[in-house]
Amino acid sequence: MTSARDVDAEMRAAETLAAERKYAQDIVDTVRDGLMVLDRGLRVQTANRAFQRAFDLAPQNLAGQRLDELGQPELGSRTLRKLLEELREGATAEGFRIEHEDGAEGPRAYLLNARHIEGAGLILLAFEDVTEAERAKADAHRADLRFRDVLTQAKEAILMVDPAGKVVLVNKAAESLFGYETEELVGLSVELLMPEGFRELHPKHRTDYLATPSPRPMGSDRILVGRRKDGTEVPIEVVLSTMTRENGPVVIAFVTDITLRTRQDTLQRIVFDAALTEERERRRMAIELHDRIGQGVALAEIKLTSVRKDLGGESRAAVDGAIEILDQAILDMRTLVFQLSPPILYDLGLKQAVTSLAADLEKRHGVKIDVTDDGAPKPLDDAAKAIAFRTVRELLMNVLKHAGAPATVSLRRTGDDLAIDVEDSGVGFDPGVPTDRTKGSGFGLDSVREQLSNLGGTLRVESAPGKGTHVSVTVPLHAGEEQGSDAAATGTGTT
Secondary structure: OHHHHHHHHHHHHHHHHHHHHHHHHHHHHHOOOEEEEEEOOOEEEEEOHHHHHHHOOOHHHOOOOEHHHOOOOOOOOHHHHHHHHOOOOOOEEEEEEEEEEOHHHOEEEEEEEEEEEOOOOEEEEEEEEOHHHHHHHHHHHHHHHHHHHHHHHOOOEEEEEOOOOEEEEEOHHHHHHHOOOHHHHOOOEHHHHOOHHHHOOHHHHHHHHHHOOOOEEEOOOOOEEEEOOOOOEEEEEEEEEEEEEOOEEEEEEEEEEOHHHHHHHHHHHHHHHHHHHHHHHHHHHHHHHHHHHHHHHHHHHHHHHHHHOOOOHHHHHHHHHHHHHHHHHHHHHHHHHHHHOOHHHHHOOHHHHHHHHHHHHHHHHOOOEEEEEOOOOOOOOHHHHHHHHHHHHHHHHHHHHHHOOOEEEEEEEEOOEEEEEEEEOOOOOOOOOOOHHHHOOOOOHHHHHHHHHHHOOEEEEEEOOOOOEEEEEEEEOOOOOOOHHHHHOOOOOOO
């Protein structure tokens, strides 16, 4: 009876051990990394399914086989065998890289970590598949190289700055703009590229930007200034963006030297101011002609007219001739005054001035010109009135010279802008091809655009050969009190 009970106990122990081994193997088989256990002779004791799949080895071809007998050169290499044979009990070896050919997909890379299990005489091998990680790293490296190529070739200065404000990457344009060599810029605090008065505040601005990054211009409400190595300052525009690199996010600053643009803006402002000065001088001259010389000529005509009834013969004929000359002089003077600066523009407003202009052009050239107004208040300061009127006059002169067809002028308010539309049904033209029509007369469409732009307005031309021309103009309305009769004009005028 005693021996029977011992056999039963042994059988139960064996069954328990087999169950525990199966349980352990099941756990090992769920591990995604390949696992293998070797004895001291480097013979396979067991291997999980991840290892079998990775190296395409069946279980029956594994147990009891030495590593160099598995038919996989990378597993039987002399270097790996030496590493495992010299592994002391309880010691580990990490990061041994091997490559395994995987058919059409190419080689797969594994990092092998080994541990000599203390007291068991066994070596545990773990194979971590790092193929995708290495490919991603290689792709990132290639992308970084391409980015560097683009950055280097860009004409715009580009700086890459880390969260601490250190410059980590620059291009040649940045060297040229700031007067540093690349070796001097990399590692430099970006605050040193700014005027001293801005340096203390900038780190907080950078932190705030990194908290909610998005591509945007920096300091869009003012002109920024960069500081060169020699201490001189240069006006710049900066557009910010971000990207993530291996060490975390970085800020990319695209920096443009706007020295030339600033000079051009200044020159345009000077030209604009000169045009306004010219307009004021024209108005002064027109007033002088009208109030002093014009009134004097008109008074002379009145006096001659009052005495001619008492004259006869040659004296009467001489006086009549003088009166005719004065009549023509008055007509010529009125035309000259209108061309210089029409008093009606400032006395009665833009609508009345345009209506009078259209009537005069129709009378002299025989081309029908209709003027319409929506009746809404359109407050304009003197500068805007003058430029708006000269724009309409230039556009109508173009119609007379090139279209020779009826035209319409529409004045209406759209929000805070005066909208002017001048349209004709003439021969049309291609706006993309420079012609006498696009150049116009002395004022010209290019000059019109520039003057309107300085006011904050726009001019857009729509035309095509044989389909007439439509020019749309916008002029910002005066923000203050409504002025003159432009604000009070109502109704629709047609001439």
